[in-house]
Amino acid sequence: xxxxxxxxxxxxxxxxxxxxxxxxxxxxxxxxxxxxxxxxxxxxxxxxxxxxxxxxxxxxxxxxxxxxxxxxxxxxxxxxxxxxxxxxxxxxxxxxxxxxxxxxxxxxxxxxxxxxxxxxxxxxxxxxxxxxxxxxx
Amino acid sequence: xxxxxxxxxxxxxxxxxxxxxxxxxxxxxxxxxxxxxxxxxxxxxxxxxxxxxxxxxxxxxxxxxxxxxxxxxxxxxxxxxxxxxxxxxxxxxxxxxxxxxxxxxxxxxxxxxxxxxxxxxxxxxxxxxxxxxxxxxxxxxxxxxxxxxxxxxxxxxxxxxxxxxxxxxxxxxxxxxxxxxx
Numbered sequence: 001x002x003x004x005x006x007x008x009x010x011x012x013x014x015x016x017x018x019x020x021x022x023x024x025x026x027x028x029x030x031x032x033x034x035x036x037x038x039x040x041x042x043x044x045x046x047x048x049x050x051x052x053x054x055x056x057x058x059x060x061x062x063x064x065x066x067x068x069x070x071x072x073x074x075x076x077x078x079x080x081x082x083x084x085x086x087x088x089x090x091x092x093x094x095x096x097x098x099x100x101x102x103x104x105x106x107x108x109x110x111x112x113x114x115x116x117x118x119x120x121x122x123x124x125x126x127x128x129x130x131x132x133x134x135x136x137x
Numbered sequence: 138x139x140x141x142x143x144x145x146x147x148x149x150x151x152x153x154x155x156x157x158x159x160x161x162x163x164x165x166x167x168x169x170x171x172x173x174x175x176x177x178x179x180x181x182x183x184x185x186x187x188x189x190x191x192x193x194x195x196x197x198x199x200x201x202x203x204x205x206x207x208x209x210x211x212x213x214x215x216x217x218x219x220x221x222x223x224x225x226x227x228x229x230x231x232x233x234x235x236x237x238x239x240x241x242x243x244x245x246x247x248x249x250x251x252x253x254x255x256x257x258x259x260x261x262x263x264x265x266x267x268x269x270x271x272x273x274x275x276x277x278x279x280x281x282x283x284x285x286x287x288x289x290x291x292x293x294x295x296x297x298x299x300x301x302x303x304x305x306x307x308x309x310x311x312x313x314x315x316x317x318x319x
Contacts, residue, residue: 011302011309014277049309050277052251056258057278059174062187066169069194070162076195 001028006039015046146211154201165194168212171279172219178274179223181263189226193219213289220271220289227267254312261311269304272297277305 001009009029013020020026032039146167152160169190176193177186196218204214262270268290275281275289276297283297290297 008302011305012298014301014305046309049312052254053258053262053308054278055251056255057178057181057262057274059177060183061170062173062183062190065173065187065190066166068187069165069169069191072191072195073161073198076199 001032003032003036003038003042006032007042010043010046015043015050143210143212147206150201150204150211151206153198154204156201161198164197164211168215169194172215175216175274175279176219176223178262178278179220179270180226181259185226189219189222192222209288210285213285216275216289224267257312258308261308265304265307269300269307272300273304273308276301 006029009025020029033043146164149160149164153164172193173186173190176189177183180186180189193215197215204211262273265273271290272286275286276283281289283294283301287294287297290300292300
């Protein structure tokens with residue numbers, strides 16, 4: 001590989017060898033770097049330039065941006081709180097409602113069977129007391 | 138970006154589509170800083186970048202239903218919104234742009250010589266055509282792959298390679314010209 005092709009490679013793929021695509025072209029680049037002082041110098045210069053670019057476009061963390069975004073969304077036309085309430089309170093309530101109805105129906109059925117059992121027991125007791133009364137006579 | 142990250146985003150976004158405020162907050166907190174870096178690097182103004190990011194997330198909330206899972210990654214969609222907002226602002230402000238940049242944000246530790254170089258670099262980046270600037274910022278500074286950038290720009294990976302090559306060549310040539318008189 002020639003130096004010009006190497007420069008073009010750096011323009012296309014950047015100066016970080018870890019991000020170079022693993023293919024034959026990379027093998028040629030590595031061979032060139034192993035054998036050429038000039039190629040190593042160009043790589044170093046390009047890495048310095050790219051590092052300076054990162055410094056030039058260094059970003060400071062914005063203060064309070066997250067809070068401002070949430071406030072903006074909450075005051076947007078479509079009310080945040082309505083949606084959140086719908087999501088966290090009303091939705092589970094709709095899911096729970098059929099369960100609650102089923103539970104009440106089940107409970108009512110259980111109660112009526114108890115009444116029937118109670119009535120049967122009372123009737124049996126009455127029959128038994130009648131028999132006792134007959135035997136006493 | 139890892140696939141698992143992308144899956145987490147997709148799951149959260151599906152909940153946002155169901156108007157889940159908690160999921161929106163999680164998604165916003167996860168992406169707000171890298172998105173702010175991206176916006177700042179495109180427009181080089183901290184106030185503009187913050188407004189753009191805020192508008193981006195407002196759109197995520199109000200237009201959540203327009204994101205279609207499996208068609209495009211959430212991150213691509215998110216950065217596409219930011220890019221469009223930046224382009225809109227550039228169009229509106231192009232006539233008023235005087236070439237000045239946010240000097241207050243220069244790192245304090247730099248020597249005067251470095252500060253000159255930094256200003257020159259920022260000027261060159263600002264003057265790059267929009268697609269070259271976007272490709273450079275995403276691949277060189279935000280750590281995106283060429284394939285991810287290609288998806289955002291709706292071009293092929295080879296086209297991204299070409300955009301990057303032109304952007305980096307411009308940087309190299311202009312800075313060589315800037316430094317040569319010394």
